[in-house]
Amino acid sequence: MxxxxxxxxxxxxxxxxxxxxxxxxxxxxxxxxxxxxxxxxxxxxxxxxxxxxxxxxxxxxxxxxxxxxxxxxxxxxxxxxxxxxxxxxxxxxxxxxxxxxxxxxxxxxxxxxxxxxxxxxxxxxxxxxxxxxxxxxxxxxxxxxxxxxxxxxxxxxxxxxxxxxxxxxxxxxxxxxxxxxxxxxADVERFHPPADRSEVRARLQLPQEATIILTVRRLVNRMGLVQLLEAWRHVAQRYPDHILLIGGKGPLREELEAKIREYGLDGQVKLLGYVSDEELPLYHQASDMFIVPTQALEGFGLITVEAMASGLPVMATPVGGSKEILSKFRPELLFGGTDSEAIKNGLLRILADRNLLPGREECRAHVLEKYxxxxxxxxxxxxxxxxxxxxxxxxx
Incomplete structure (x- = not known):
């Protein structure tokens, strides 16, 4: 000083x-x-x-x-x-x-x-x-x-x-x-694992038994949401009880809504719109996994460490900061590329064997040590x- x-x-x-x-x-x-x-x-x-x-x-x-x-x-x-x-x-x-x-x-x-x-x-x-x-x-x-x-x-x-x-x-x-x-x-006071996930899901009116995958992004092209939806339609065929939540606002919303209709995903994908500061930690606590499908210019990815601080395992495309965070933690959580095929293959691989995912304590401990x-x-x-x-x- x-x-x-x-x-x-x-x-x-x-x-x-x-x-x-x-x-x-x-x-x-x-x-x-x-x-x-x-x-x-x-x-x-x-x-x-x-x-x-x-x-x-x-x-x-x-x-x-x-x-x-x-x-x-x-x-x-x-x-x-x-x-x-x-x-x-x-x-x-x-x-x-x-x-x-x-x-x-x-x-x-x-x-x-x-x-x-x-x-x-x-x-x-x-x-x-x-x-x-x-x-x-x-x-x-x-x-x-x-x-x-x-x-x-x-x-x-x-x-x-x-x-x-x-x-x-x-x-x-x-x-x-x-x-x-x-x-x-990450703000480790705000973002932490839930004491009772079923209570959080009830509060957010989310189904108790479903596997919930979350992403929160600005709705613009470089965030990879179109590629994620393309991948998710294949995931939803194999796992119809899994739900993808997409939080955020931006100019891509109408295109995403059209894709959801085109792919017949109305029951498996929900656009949340803007998620407030108060609700964001709750959606993390209610979910089973977080996805970062960025196509370009992911400088660090605060959302990645915020999710991990909440006990959520994160899968991400090998772009920028997400690659650097996960390669030093669990590199198998990185998709093989940025296109929809790589995202699809990565999701199906992990969802077929949930033992491949790190637990809540492991995710949070990594953030407490480094971020x-x-x-x-x-x-x-x-x-x-x-x-x-x-x-x-x-x-x-």
């Missing part, structure tokens, strides 16, 4: 809070801010007009609104950060989203404040996958320029997986010595130590 009081003075910039805007990035941002604030002074700058529920020890700053253009939001974040830096001392700027991080990073560099950025994925590449046309091309080109500018301002980077380290180095030309891998984590927010925060603080001490040594 840098200060005599035993903590850092951190300004953290992110997208939003998951209670206001669902998503893995926001879940990560909220979780790491809450953990860091236990030992440090932390100001969290988010772009939302609403105040989320947060511990009193975190100072939440609401800047702008999602109704404003991205460029307007970016400018507001820069002006607000400049004012904050002028009003109070800051040891380190901790950035989590390039469009909102670039302005504050510029202001931090002017004042000699070290900048640490967490790279949550290639924003531009994610945009490209989900759109097309000239207008979309122009939008992604501008997005790439924002990313390149933001990443040029950071002293250190944190990534959640080897996959994203390689993308950051190869596509954005960030030197490897600036990049540190710190995996994500807690306390462990993440300690590693992040080590990075802060490095940049703050380097600044002190340079006499800035």
């Amino acid at each position: 840098s200060s005599s009081s035993g903590g850092f003075r951190i300004a953290a910039t992110g997208l939003s809070w998951p209670s206001l805007q669902p998503g893995g990035l926001n879940t990560y941002f909220k979780s790491i801010c809450e953990e860091l604030s236990r030992r440090n002074e932390l100001d969290a700058l988010i772009c939302n007009e609403n105040k989320p529920e947060a511990p009193d020890r975190i100072k939440i700053h609401n800047i702008g609104s999602n109704n404003l253009s991205l460029w307007k939001r970016r400018d507001l974040m820069q002006r607000y950060a400049a004012d904050l830096f002028n009003r109070q001392p800051v040891d380190v700027l901790y950035s989590h989203f390039a469009p909102y991080g670039v302005g504050p990073a510029l202001e931090a560099r002017k004042r000699g404040i070290p900048v640490v950025m967490t790279f949550h994925g290639p924003w531009t590449e994610e945009m490209k996958i989900e759109g097309q046309g000239l207008k979309h091309l122009l939008k992604t080109t501008m997005a790439k320029s924002i990313e390149m500018k933001a990443y040029g301002l950071a002293d250190k980077f944190i990534v959640l997986s080897e996959t994203f380290r390689d993308i950051l180095h190869q596509q954005y030309k960030v030197p490897l010595q600036k990049i540190h891998i710190i995996p994500g984590a 807690t927010w306390e462990r993440v925060a300690e590693q992040v603080e080590d990075i802060f130590d490095q940049v703050v001490n380097r600044k002190a040594a340079a006499g800035c």
Whole structure:
């Protein structure tokens, strides 16, 4: 720790809070801010007009609104950060989203404040996958320029997986010595095995005797839900009493509904829609297995360790963070590929012999050993130590 009081003075910039805007990035941002604030002074700058529920020890700053253009939001974040830096001392700027991080990073560099950025994925590449046309091309080109500018301002980077380290180095030309891998984590207080699964199922109005397979994803193409449904129609023929629950919202919903009708899966697949923060742990507790069928750009997969913390075994495509998590735990839980055939074969293999699945205690123990927010925060603080001490040594 840098200060005599035993903590850092951190300004953290992110997208939003998951209670206001669902998503893995926001879940990560909220979780790491809450953990860091236990030992440090932390100001969290988010772009939302609403105040989320947060511990009193975190100072939440609401800047702008999602109704404003991205460029307007970016400018507001820069002006607000400049004012904050002028009003109070800051040891380190901790950035989590390039469009909102670039302005504050510029202001931090002017004042000699070290900048640490967490790279949550290639924003531009994610945009490209989900759109097309000239207008979309122009939008992604501008997005790439924002990313390149933001990443040029950071002293250190944190990534959640080897996959994203390689993308950051190869596509954005960030030197490897600036990049540190710190995996994500699960809130092990929220996500835990059920005391009585039958009671949880009754509460959610789910059948008591069925085998329930769960996935919770944004309904977009790269999440692999079309491939999962294609695989599930073969699984449902052999195991008609098994149910697939798909949580989440997004532009793919109508296509998924059409596929469910086409495949005759109305009794074996249920689209849950958006699953609230309150209900998400319950759906984990009610289920027998979790599936992550991602096709591309799975940076870490908070959902994987959240499911495992709940005692749920996870099967996943061998993509990004899911591959890294499961290959170090139970590699046989990885599908042989990303297509529907590989997903089908993997599911039928496991469901034919449930003894191949790890038990609740084994899943949770692995998370408690390797993937807690306390462990993440300690590693992040080590990075802060490095940049703050380097600044002190340079006499800035």
